[in-house]
Amino acid sequence: MNRLRLGVIGAGAWGRNHVRTVAGLADAELAAVCDLDAKVRERVGRQHPSAHVTADVADLLSRVDAVVVASPAGTHATLALQCIEAGKPCLVEKPFALSVHDAEAVARAAAARRVPVLAGHLLLFHPAVERLRALVQGGELGRIYYLYGLRVNLGQVRADENALWSFGPHDVSVALYLLGEAPVRVAAHGRSYLQPKVEDVVFLTMEFGSGVLAHVQLSWLDPHKERKLTVVGAQKMVVFDDMEAREKLRIYDKGVDRPPEYRSYGEALSIREGDIFIPRIPNVEPLAAELGHFARVARGVEPPRANAEDGVRVVRVLDAATRSLATGGAPVSP
Numbered sequence: 001m002n003r004l005r006l007g008v009i010g011a012g013a014w015g016r017n018h019v020r021t022v023a024g025l026a027d028a029e030l031a032a033v034c035d036l037d038a039k040v041r042e043r044v045g046r047q048h049p050s051a052h053v054t055a056d057v058a059d060l061l062s063r064v065d066a067v068v069v070a071s072p073a074g075t076h077a078t079l080a081l082q083c084i085e086a087g088k089p090c091l092v093e094k095p096f097a098l099s100v101h102d103a104e105a106v107a108r109a110a111a112a113r114r115v116p117v118l119a120g121h122l123l124l125f126h127p128a129v130e131r132l133r134a135l136v137q138g139g140e141l142g143r144i145y146y147l148y149g150l151r152v153n154l155g156q157v158r159a160d161e162n163a164l165w166s167f168g169p170h171d172v173s174v175a176l177y178l179l180g181e182a183p184v185r186v187a188a189h190g191r192s193y194l195q196p197k198v199e200d201v202v203f204l205t206m207e208f209g210s211g212v213l214a215h216v217q218l219s220w221l222d223p224h225k226e227r228k229l230t231v232v233g234a235q236k237m238v239v240f241d242d243m244e245a246r247e248k249l250r251i252y253d254k255g256v257d258r259p260p261e262y263r264s265y266g267e268a269l270s271i272r273e274g275d276i277f278i279p280r281i282p283n284v285e286p287l288a289a290e291l292g293h294f295a296r297v298a299r300g301v302e303p304p305r306a307n308a309e310d311g312v313r314v315v316r317v318l319d320a321a322t323r324s325l326a327t328g329g330a331p332v333s334p
């Protein structure tokens with residue numbers, strides 16, 4: 001099998017991780033890197049002498065089979081369309097696009113040209129999230145009541161995206177992936193403290209048609225670094241704590257039971273405090289799993305775990321949340 005020639009557009013703070021990880025893939029090679037910044041190109045050239053380094057996207061496209069787009073958010077849709085036009089499968093970093101219009105344009109082009117597109121929803125490749133999805137979809141938690149996520153830390157303060165667009169794609173993509181549905185109503189409150197019109201903190205609420213309620217707290221202005229998701233089901237509850245080095249998932253056999261014969265009496269509710277189970281989660285780096293999957297997507301042997309339509313779905317939620325933010329938190333339909 002020929003080695004797949006992968007290219008990376010944008011090798012900055014995050015894109016450099018793509019560059020390093022692609023270079024380490026078993027059946028693909030880092031064929032080219034494109035970045036507008038001469039200092040970045042110099043660094044990449046030094047670290048990866050066998051890769052072609054360029055400032056020209058067309059030059060990169062002529063040398064690769066598939067592309068990772070890891071440039072700033074505002075460039076994602078234009079660059080994805082360029083890749084699709086050239087017939088090159090692409091992984092588009094989050095946020096997939098900055099408007100529903102742009103995201104839909106990418107999805108339409110991908111469908112028309114039959115070019116596979118992977119939305120860079122990294123957490124779908126986290127082994128704890130894969131396990132969590134199996135628990136939710138397999139029914140082990142019982143009916144899902146609600147979930148809430150916490151994604152807060154101090155820095156990196158961005159000027160081109162607010163906390164919603166910077167962090168939100170992670171939690172929104174995970175919520176949609178776990179539940180297998182998109183929200184019917186979204187509301188968001190937020191405040192800009194450090195820069196005008198760039199919210200540093202956003203509280204996002206999503207209501208799903210199934211009755212599930214989800215809440216996400218996003219901030220880069222917080223004393224703690226927290227990456228936590230709690231899912232409360234009728235039978236069991238689960239906490240995914242990504243700051244834990246090893247015990248990332250805890251499954252609580254806890255709940256409130258209602259014996260059938262006392263259906264209408266609140267006093268008959270009994271609290272169940274069962275065991276706590278900590279499953280062994282394989283130690284897989286999500287980025288390596290995502291890029292390994294992307295290489296198989298590009299070869300046509302696997303369908304994208306999150307395709308362009310999934311990218312659009314997440315952007316729709318972020319767009320609805322933005323409209324809600326502008327009205328001071330009124331509920332909005334995505």
Ligand SMILES: NC(=O)c1ccc[n+]([C@@H]2O[C@H](COP(=O)([O-])OP(=O)(O)OC[C@H]3O[C@@H](n4cnc5c(N)ncnc54)[C@H](O)[C@@H]3O)[C@@H](O)[C@H]2O)c1
Binds near residue numbers: 010012014071093
């Ligand atoms: N999946 C994740 O967990 C994760 C984490 C961090 C960042 N990101 C995303 O990755 C993207 C990049 O973030 P970053 O922190 O690396 O930003 P960055 O500003 O540090 O790097 C962006 C790089 O892209 C280059 N660039 C800009 N426009 C370009 C163009 N048109 N063509 C080629 N190169 C161009 C810049 O010179 C820079 O080197 C953002 O969309 C961000 O949201 C994802």
